[in-house]
């Protein structure tokens with residue numbers, strides 16, 4: 079096991095708020111719902127179920143936040159990965175309107191949890207979608223118009239070149255769409271806060287307790303770990319791209335795509351404001367997007383794809399090269415942390431939420447937008463378990479596609495796709 083919460087490779091792990099440790103499952107436990115995976119989805123669902131009076135056990139193979147939730151860029155966005163125009167083309171206007179409603183609900187739940195449970199997670203305001211060229215600028219403007227006309231969204235604001243120069247150092251980007259309801263957080267501290275909130279409502283969490291198999295015993299599911307088992311009426315698979323075992327068909331609907339992030343040394347207040355005179359985080363509109371923000375201690379946290387060839391090190395890697403394209407003035411800056419994580423990406427770039435048989439529920443494939451969307455989806459999963467299927471059933475109307483079940487081809491496929499799109503973007 080990677081010693082994720084103590085090894086100083088991940089900035090979030092190094093600045094975690096006293097991570098609590100939870101015991102390993104030993105012997106037999108009985109509950110209403112067993113949740114596999116202690117990230118945003120699993121903990122959010124456990125919390126919502128506990129609030130509704132259910133007895134819930136969360137099994138985590140490693141440690142709380144070990145998966146994407148403790149490694150992510152932590153960017154809070156409105157809408158969905160492909161944008162709402164493409165979403166509407168894929169699912170039709172009625173389903174798109176419901177999905178938009180859920181993404182709005184997600185922000186409300188996310189910000190509500192942070193304030194209700196006093197989660198200390200460096201919450202920052204605003205997100206900028208930065209366009210490096212005219213065609214991307216036109217797409218962002220169309221997205222803004224679409225969201226205003228169709229959904230009455232008033233959170234977007236156009237930032238022209240002159241204003242953008244006052245917000246970001248460097249001249250890589252032409253203009254940007256500002257989302258004042260977007261933002262960013264310290265994802266591991268948010269996950270740890272969610273775990274505490276869930277425990278405060280009676281949820282039991284077991285770490286180092288990988289679920290290995292599920293058997294049916296009368297009306298109960300029996301979930302086995304190395305040193306014990308849980309008997310539950312319902313099961314939630316919340317392992318997303320990290321889910322080990324349990325391929326009940328749903329794992330053939332996404333590809334785990336690696337994304338990397340680095341954190342610079344602290345830049346000091348003055349230099350930090352020179353390159354980012356905004357509290358907002360930034361995601362650009364390239365296919366293999368770069369995303370970045372300033373941390374609470376003035377480090378630039380910069381993420382994206384490392385498509386460089388040859389051996390990578392902390393000071394020499396593709397993500398640092400990307401960072402220098404955006405901020406050439408950071409050439410002399412030391413990189414203190416670099417880590418990677420897996421994103422569950424699917425063909426439609428839309429969340430995949432469903433049910434296997436009567437009693438096994440799953441949510442996966444947020445395609446890089448799980449910080450926000452997992453909030454409403456965890457509530458919608460909990461509602462479905464309580465028998466309220468209306469919102470849950472909307473996800474069944476997304477025409478997800480299967481991915482070829484040849485894992486050894488996934489890496490070269492993704493790499494070629496990213497490289498091809500990078501070349502197209504450069505042209």
Ligand SMILES: Cc1cc2nc3c(=O)[nH]c(=O)nc-3n(C[C@H](O)[C@H](O)[C@H](O)COP(=O)(O)OP(=O)(O)OC[C@H]3O[C@@H](n4cnc5c(N)ncnc54)[C@H](O)[C@@H]3O)c2cc1C
Pocket residue numbers: 114115116117118119120137138139140141142143144145146147148149150151152153154155287288289290316317318319320321322323337338339369381418419420421441442444445446447448449450451452
């Ligand atoms: C580098 C990176 C940057 C990202 N940036 C952003 C961003 O800026 N904004 C955004 O919205 N999204 C972002 N994402 C995506 C986002 O982080 C994910 O969508 C989200 O964290 C998914 O949460 P989850 O709870 O579903 O899964 P995870 O957080 O991956 O949790 C799954 C958990 O299940 C556990 N598990 C797996 N199998 C078992 C088993 N058999 N038994 C017990 N436990 C098991 C794992 O150990 C893991 O802890 C990013 C992801 C990465 C990797």
